[in-house]
Structures are given as C-alpha cells and as structure tokens.
Amino acid sequence: xxxxxxxxxxxxxxxxxxxxxxxxxxxxxxxxxxxxxxxxxxxxxxxxxxxxxxxxxxxxxxxxxxxxxxxxxxxxxxxxxxxxxxxxxxxxxxxxxxxxxxxxxxxxxxxxxx
Amino acid sequence: xxxxxxxxxxxxxxxxxxxxxxxxxxxxxxxxxxxxxxxxxxxxxxxxxxxxxxxxxxxxxxxxxxxxxxxxxxxxxxxxxxxxxxxxxxxxxxxxxxxxxxxxxxxxxxxxxx
Amino acid sequence: xxxxxxxxxxxxxxxxxxxxxxxxxxxxxxxxxxxxxxxxxxxxxxxxxxxxxxxxxxxxxxxxxxxxxxxxxxxxxxxxxxxxxxxxxxxxxxxxxxxxxxxxxxxxxxxxxx
Amino acid sequence: xxxxxxxxxxxxxxxxxxxxxxxxxxxxxxxxxxxxxxxxxxxxxxxxxxxxxxxxxxxxxxxxxxxxxxxxxxxxxxxxxxxxxxxxxxxxxxxxxxxxxxxxxxxxxxxxxx
Amino acid sequence: xxxxxxxxxxxxxxxxxxxxxxxxxxxxxxxxxxxxxxxxxxxxxxxxxxxxxxxxxxxxxxxxxxxxxxxxxxxxxxxxxxxxxxxxxxxxxxxxxxxxxxxxxxxxxxxxxx
Amino acid sequence: xxxxxxxxxxxxxxxxxxxxxxxxxxxxxxxxxxxxxxxxxxxxxxxxxxxxxxxxxxxxxxxxxxxxxxxxxxxxxxxxxxxxxxxxxxxxxxxxxxxxxxxxxxxxxxxxxx
Numbered sequence: 001x002x003x004x005x006x007x008x009x010x011x012x013x014x015x016x017x018x019x020x021x022x023x024x025x026x027x028x029x030x031x032x033x034x035x036x037x038x039x040x041x042x043x044x045x046x047x048x049x050x051x052x053x054x055x056x057x058x059x060x061x062x063x064x065x066x067x068x069x070x071x072x073x074x075x076x077x078x079x080x081x082x083x084x085x086x087x088x089x090x091x092x093x094x095x096x097x098x099x100x101x102x103x104x105x106x107x108x109x110x111x112x113x114x
Numbered sequence: 115x116x117x118x119x120x121x122x123x124x125x126x127x128x129x130x131x132x133x134x135x136x137x138x139x140x141x142x143x144x145x146x147x148x149x150x151x152x153x154x155x156x157x158x159x160x161x162x163x164x165x166x167x168x169x170x171x172x173x174x175x176x177x178x179x180x181x182x183x184x185x186x187x188x189x190x191x192x193x194x195x196x197x198x199x200x201x202x203x204x205x206x207x208x209x210x211x212x213x214x215x216x217x218x219x220x221x222x223x224x225x226x227x228x
Numbered sequence: 229x230x231x232x233x234x235x236x237x238x239x240x241x242x243x244x245x246x247x248x249x250x251x252x253x254x255x256x257x258x259x260x261x262x263x264x265x266x267x268x269x270x271x272x273x274x275x276x277x278x279x280x281x282x283x284x285x286x287x288x289x290x291x292x293x294x295x296x297x298x299x300x301x302x303x304x305x306x307x308x309x310x311x312x313x314x315x316x317x318x319x320x321x322x323x324x325x326x327x328x329x330x331x332x333x334x335x336x337x338x339x340x341x342x
Numbered sequence: 343x344x345x346x347x348x349x350x351x352x353x354x355x356x357x358x359x360x361x362x363x364x365x366x367x368x369x370x371x372x373x374x375x376x377x378x379x380x381x382x383x384x385x386x387x388x389x390x391x392x393x394x395x396x397x398x399x400x401x402x403x404x405x406x407x408x409x410x411x412x413x414x415x416x417x418x419x420x421x422x423x424x425x426x427x428x429x430x431x432x433x434x435x436x437x438x439x440x441x442x443x444x445x446x447x448x449x450x451x452x453x454x455x456x
Numbered sequence: 457x458x459x460x461x462x463x464x465x466x467x468x469x470x471x472x473x474x475x476x477x478x479x480x481x482x483x484x485x486x487x488x489x490x491x492x493x494x495x496x497x498x499x500x501x502x503x504x505x506x507x508x509x510x511x512x513x514x515x516x517x518x519x520x521x522x523x524x525x526x527x528x529x530x531x532x533x534x535x536x537x538x539x540x541x542x543x544x545x546x547x548x549x550x551x552x553x554x555x556x557x558x559x560x561x562x563x564x565x566x567x568x569x570x
Numbered sequence: 571x572x573x574x575x576x577x578x579x580x581x582x583x584x585x586x587x588x589x590x591x592x593x594x595x596x597x598x599x600x601x602x603x604x605x606x607x608x609x610x611x612x613x614x615x616x617x618x619x620x621x622x623x624x625x626x627x628x629x630x631x632x633x634x635x636x637x638x639x640x641x642x643x644x645x646x647x648x649x650x651x652x653x654x655x656x657x658x659x660x661x662x663x664x665x666x667x668x669x670x671x672x673x674x675x676x677x678x679x680x681x682x683x684x
Contacts, residue, residue: 016217019224023194027202027266028216034262035210038255038548043537048504049545052511056549057211059437059512061632062175064214065549080593081499087590088597089505092494093512093521095401095437096605097627100634102598103586110589130673133680134657137650141380141658142672148376149666152320152369157309162276163317166283170321171667173284173551176631178670179321195271203277206266207284207293209515209551244559247566248543251536255544256558263552285553287665289404290517292556308365315362316369323629323665324377325399328406330370331358338361380662385651390618391659394625398663401626403518407663422479423613429476430483431619434608435626435635438491439513442520444484445472452475483608490604494597 006111009067039072047076051086058090058098058105066105074112083109120225123181153186161190165200172204172212172219180219188226197223234339237295267300275304279314286318286326286333294333302340311337348453351409381414389418393428400432400440400447408447416454425451462567465523495528503532507542514546514554514561522561530568539565576681579637609642617646621656628660628668628675636675644682653679 021029039049050072057065073083087105091098135143153163164186171179187197201219205212249257267277278300285293301311315333319326363371381391392414399407415425429447433440477485495505506528513521529539543561547554591599609619620642627635643653657675661668 013217016221020216020220023198023220025198025202027262028198028205030258030262030265031202031205031210032213034255034258035213035548037258038544042541043535044507044541048507049541051500051504051508052542052545053549055508055512056515056545059439060211060515060549062211062214065211079499084593084595084598085498085500085505086508088494088595088601089508089512091437091598091601092491093437093439093509093516095433095435095440096601097401097435097630097632097635098437099602099605100632102590103583106590106593107586127673130677134672134676137654137676139654139658141376142654142661144372144376144379145658145661145666146669148369148372149320149669151372152316156313157307158279158313162279163313165272165276165280166314166317167321169280170283170287170317173553174287174321174667176667176670179667193271199270199272199277200280202266203280203284205551206263207281207288207551207553209547209549209554211515211549212551241559244563248558248562251540251562253540253544256540256547259544259547259552260555263555287667288553290553290556293553312365312367312370316367316373319370319373319665321665321667323661323663323668324373325402325404325407325629325663326665327374327377328404330362331355334362334365335358377662380658384655385649386621386655390621391655393614393618393622394656394659395663397622397626398629398659401630402663421613426479426481426484427612427614427619428622430481430487430608431622431626433484433487434605435623435630438487439516439518439521441488441491442518444476445469448476448479449472483604486600486604486607490597490600493600 003111005108006071009064010071013064013068045076047073047078050076051078051082054083055086055090055093058087058101059094061094061098061101063101063104066101067108070105070109070112074109080109080113117225119222120185123178124185127178127182159190161187161192164190165192165196168197169200169204169207172201172215173208175208175212175215177215177218180215181222184219184223184226188223194223194227231339233336234299237292238299241292241296273304275301275306278304279306279310282311283314283318283321286315286329287322289322289326289329291329291332294329295336298333298337298340302337308337308341345453347450348413351406352413355406355410387418389415389420392418393420393424396425397428397432397435400429400443401436403436403440403443405443405446408443409450412447412451412454416451422451422455459567461564462527465520466527469520469524501532503529503534506532507534507538510539511542511546511549514543514557515550517550517554517557519557519560522557523564526561526565526568530565536565536569573681575678576641579634580641583634583638615646617643617648620646621648621652624653625656625660625663628657628671629664631664631668631671633671633674636671637678640675640679640682644679650679650683 168183282297396411624639
C-alpha cells in the first residue's frame with residue numbers, strides 16, 4: 001500500500017459526500033453537519049473524541065470509518081503508543097474478530113506517519 | 115465505476131449461487147427459495163418489501179446485499195428521492211457508521227439509473 | 229403482559245428523554261430532533277417510513293426500538309397482515325436470531341390492537 | 343434463579359411461537375420449519391450442530407437463543423467441560439462484550455444440570 | 457431505580473465471575489486477567505481508557521458492559537459533561553438504536569453520582 | 571480467483587501480525603497468544619473448535635476470519651459436506667445477510683481442496 005492510497009481514499013470520500021449532499025435530503029445533510037460538530041473541543045478534547053470515534057469504528061468493524069478516524073487522530077497528534085492502546089481496547093472488547101481490521105488499521109497508520 | 119460493474123456483480127452472484135446449490139444442502143436450498151418468496155406481492159407491495167430489504171441491508175452494513183436490493187428497487191421503479199429517504203432512515207437508525215456504505219450505495223444507484 | 233405495560237414504557241421513555249435533554253448536550257439534542265424529522269411525510273409516506281424503522285430495529289435487535297416503531301405503525305394504521313410481512317423480512321434477512329424479538333414484538337402488537 | 347425459570351421460559355416460547363404461527367405468514371412458517379431441520383443428524387452430529395448454534399448465539403449476544411441452545415446441548419449430553427470450551431471460543435472471537443451473556447449462560451446451564 | 461440496584465448488580469457480577477473462574481477453563485481465566493490489564497495506566501490514562509471502554513459498550517449495545525464502565529468512569533472522576541460527550545459520540549456513530557441504552561445509562565449514572 | 575490468492579492472504583496476514591507484535595503492546599500480544607490456545611485439543615477436538623470458530627466468523631460476517639478458519643478446517647480434515655452444514659447453521663442463525671459471505675467462503679474452500 002503506497003502513500004497514494006491516502007489521497008485516493010480522501011478524494012473518493014469527498015466526491016461521494018458531494019454527490020450525497022447534492023441530493024438535498026434534509027435529514028442526511030443535517031446528520032453530516034452534526035457528525036462534524038461531534039468531535040469539536042468541549043468538555044473532552046478533540047483528541048480524546050477522535051480516539052472515541054476510532055475505537056467505536058473498530059468494534060463496529062468499519063474499515064473506512066477506521067481510516068477516517070486514524071487521519072483525524074494523526075492531525076490531533078495521537079502517538080503510535082496511544083494508537084496501540086486504542087487498538088488494544090478495541091480488540092479486547094470486540095474480540096479477535098477485530099484483528100483483521102487491526103492489521104489494515106496499522107498498515108494505514110504507518111502510511112500516515114511515514 | 116463503470117456500467118460493467120453491474121454485469122460483473124450479477125455474474126459472480128449467479129455463478130456462486132449455482133455452486134452453492136450444487137452442493138445439495140437441503141437447508142441452504144430451502145433458505146434460498148424462501149428468500150425469493152419473501153419479497154413477492156402480499157399485504158405489502160414488492161416495492162415496499164424491497165425497500166425494507168434495502169434498509170435492513172444498510173443498517174447491517176452488507177455492501178453486496180445493498181447492491182442486490184438497489185437493483186430490485188430499480189426494477190420496482192423506486193425513485194431517487196425515495197431511495198434517499200431509505201438512506202436517511204438507515205443513517206439515522208444505524209448511525210454514521212452507515213455513511214461509507216451510503217457512498218457506495220449512491221454510486222451504484224447512479225450507475226443503475228444512468 | 230397487560231395494557232399497563234404500554235403506558236409504563238411510554239412514561240419511562242418520556243421521563244428519561246427529558247433528563248437526557250436537560251443535560252443540554254447540543255449534539256444529542258439535535259440528533260433527537262433529527263430523529264423526529266426522519267419519519268415525516270416526504271417522497272415516502274410516514275407509514276412506509278415507520279415500517280422501515282421497524283424492520284431496521286428488528287434486524288439490529290433492539291426491543292425498545294421495536295416497541296416504539298410498533299406504536300408508530302399502529303398510529304399509521306398498519307394492519308396485522310402488513311406487520312407480519314415486516315416481521316418476515318426481518319427474520320429472513322436477520323436470521324433466527326430475530327425470533328425471540330419477534331415473539332416479544334407480536335406480544336406488544338397484540339396489546340396495542342386489542 | 344430457580345428451576346421454575348426453565349419451565350417459564352419454555353412456556354412463554356411455546357405460547358408465542360403458537361401465536362406467531364397462527365398468523366399464517368408463509369415465509370415465517372417455513373423459516374420455523376427450516377430452523378428445526380438445521381440441527382438434525384447429517385454429515386455433522388446434532389450434538390456438534392447444537393454447539394454451533396450455541397456459539398453463534400453467544401457471539402451475536404442473544405440471551406434467549408443462548409438458553410434455547412443450552413437446553414438442546416443438555417439433551418445432546420454435552421458435558422460442562424465442553425460447554426466451557428464453547429464459551430471460550432465465543433469470548434475470544436466475540437470479545438469481553440460476551441462476558442455478561444456468559445454469566446447468564448453459566449447460571450442457566452447450572453440450573454439445567456442440577 | 458434505587459441505589460440498591462448498584463449493589464445488586466455488583467454482587468451478581470462478582471458471584472457469577474467466581475463461578476465462571478471456578479470452572480478452570482484456562483482461556484477464559486486468561487481473558488478475564490487480560491481484561492483488567494487493558495484499562496491500567498499506560499500511554500493513555502485509565503480515565504481515557506475507561507471512556508474508550510464505555511463508548512465501545514454503547515455502540516455494541518451491551519447494558520451490563522455500559523454499567524460496568526460507568527462505574528469505572530465514576531471512580532476515574534469523569535464528569536457528567538464528559539459522560540454526555542461520550543454518549544454523544546456513541547449516539548452519532550451508532551445511531552438512534554443507541555438511544556434506549558443511553559436512557560438506561562443516564563439513569564445508572566445519576567444513581568452513581570447522587 | 572487463483573490458488574495464488576491463498577498464498578497472498580497468508581503472507582499479508584503474517585507480515586501484518588509481525589508488525590502488530592513489533593509494537594510491543596502487552597495486551598495485544600497476550601490476546602494473540604490466547605487466540606492460538608483457544609483452538610487446541612481439549613474436552614472438544616481442534617476439529618470441532620475450528621468449526622465453532624468458522625460459524626462465529628460467518629454470523630459476525632468477517633471475510634478474513636472466515637478464510638482463516640476455512641484453512642484451519644481444511645488442516646483438520648473437515649469434509650465439504652461438513653463445511654456445508656456449518657454454512658447452513660450460519661445462514662439460518664445469521665440470515666440471508668450471510669449469503670454474500672457464503673459465496674466467498676465456498677469459493678475459497680474450493681480453492682483449498684482443489
């Protein structure tokens with residue numbers, strides 16, 4: 001997996017989000033808005049919230065959601081040791097069924113930090 | 115994603131269904147039969163039932179099931195505005211974890227209608 | 229299970245929703261609002277949308293969500309034959325793991341209609 | 343939890359299954375039939391199949407399904423050591439989220455064998 | 457729900473954990489041990505890890521796991537405003553299907569802090 | 571899908587497991603160890619345990635986990651008729667949402683045995 005993958009993933013996401021929003025469905029538009037607000041600074045820092053988003057995506061086993069939150073964690077300066085502890089909670093709570101997603105998650109994380 | 119994708123998906127599905135049924139496991143054969151009956155006209159129209167199948171596939175986050183029911187919805191003349199409202203229910207009930215599947219779903223839907 | 233159960237369930241739901249909203253968390257308040265909007269008349273009728281909400285709750289196996297949408301389906305004049313077809317889709321898509329929830333769902337439905 | 347609980351659970355299940363089947367929905371009737379056939383002797387013994395049903399119910403976290411398959415495992419003369427190994431697979435694959443269900447499962451199992 | 461509920465829940469958990477461990481299944485014993493280690497201080501604080509455990513339990517919709525992590529969050533001095541933001545992430549990522557669990561979660565939290 | 575796919579899958583898994591373990595997170599290292607122990611001979615044979623692992627992976631719908639347990643079942647001399655009965659339990663318990671995973675599972679199984 002090359003660095004190019006990050007760009008491709010971001011572009012596909014942006015392109016399809018635009019097409020979804022262009023459909024002008026009010027509920028979906030508001031949900032997208034709300035999604036952004038959820039992770040802003042509050043009683044908890046954005047950094048902690050992004051880790052909450054990451055662990056949720058892992059136990060629910062959604063690879064694209066995992067990648068998205070890994071990018072956000074990277075922006076929030078989460079360290080690799082911290083990421084590994086998020087992975088640990090996800091694997092203990094969610095079980096070995098989370099392992100294949102952890103493989104892809106670490107691969108993507110190493111792409112981000114290198 | 116090109117129109118070719120619809121054909122490829124249908125061919126793989128048909129080929130593997132045939133190989134599964136060739137194994138002659140009675141329970142699986144009957145379940146496949148039952149699956150077809152589920153969506154036939156009854157107290158509810160096939161159109162409504164296919165939308166029920168679609169929203170279920172979305173909240174359970176199965177891309178292939180989503181594609182299958184999108185094809186069936188298309189045959190049942192579900193409009194794009196109606197599809198977007200099915201997507202809205204799926205995203206509200208199932209949460210933002212459904213968004214990546216919604217991206218791929220809209221992409222496939224636009225392939226079907228164009 | 230007596231008719232009293234419907235009232236109790238409604239009262240608990242109302243009481244706790246109030247306490248949740250009293251916490252003044254903006255994201256949750258907006259999500260609660262959005263939830264109500266999702267099922268209003270649009271390209272699809274409220275009746276169809278409530279059945280979409282019901283089938284989603286069944287395959288995700290949330291008893292309280294099932295009860296809530298059964299009440300809404302009842303208000304929308306969904307018939308028992310139609311409800312049974314929603315149950316059928318849920319059981320076929322979601323598997324026999326949905327059966328225990330179907331038992332409780334039918335029990336609650338019969339309470340509503342009698 | 344007393345021995346009475348086993349009888350109550352069986353009676354509720356029987357009563358509601360009867361009411362579901364009385365609705366005469368063909369798809370649901372056939373699915374119920376199919377469910378019974380799934381666990382009959384075949385290439386695999388009923389004993390192994392019931393353990394497959396149990397572990398599936400545990401990772402999907404359905405308490406009523408777990409109880410049902412525990413009863414069937416008991417009829418098939420599964421030992422407590424074997425049951426514990428089924429629990430172990432369920433907890434490793436499904437994660438610590440399965441622990442609360444394992445508590446209730448062991449409680450029910452001990453009721454069955456004592 | 458009275459304060460007594462917290463004690464009852466703790467006692468049942470302790471009693472059944474003991475009975476599970478008494479079965480001497482090595483895999484389960486080690487998993488229980490590992491579970492405790494997961495939330496100890498490391499690159500991330502125990503406080504953050506307990507919030508990660510809480511949000512995971514919420515999106516996976518396990519009421520007993522939620523209660524357990526709420527107790528641990530309370531010990532870690534998580535504030536009510538912080539808890540509400542964990543709830544917000546869980547509801548956005550996991551959808552409205554998480555709402556009934558949020559009702560019970562807030563009820564239990566208020567029991568803990570009062 | 572060619573025989574080469576089995577090798578590729580094994581290599582990716584081995585490479586990423588190594589990178590995960592290189593991170594030296596104690597919880598994850600122990601969980602990986604525990605995972606191996608879970609399927610060793612005990613009160614139940616490794617053969618039965620691998621089938622338990624397979625059916626769990628199918629109802630939780632994790633393709634990589636399914637492939638892994640199919641390989642292990644093949645090593646344990648599970649026959650095709652037996653595999654089909656595991657598939658049957660998975661499809662009945664988990665519903666038609668498991669069908670797309672069954673297609674890919676049979677394809678991978680036929681690659682293993684031919």
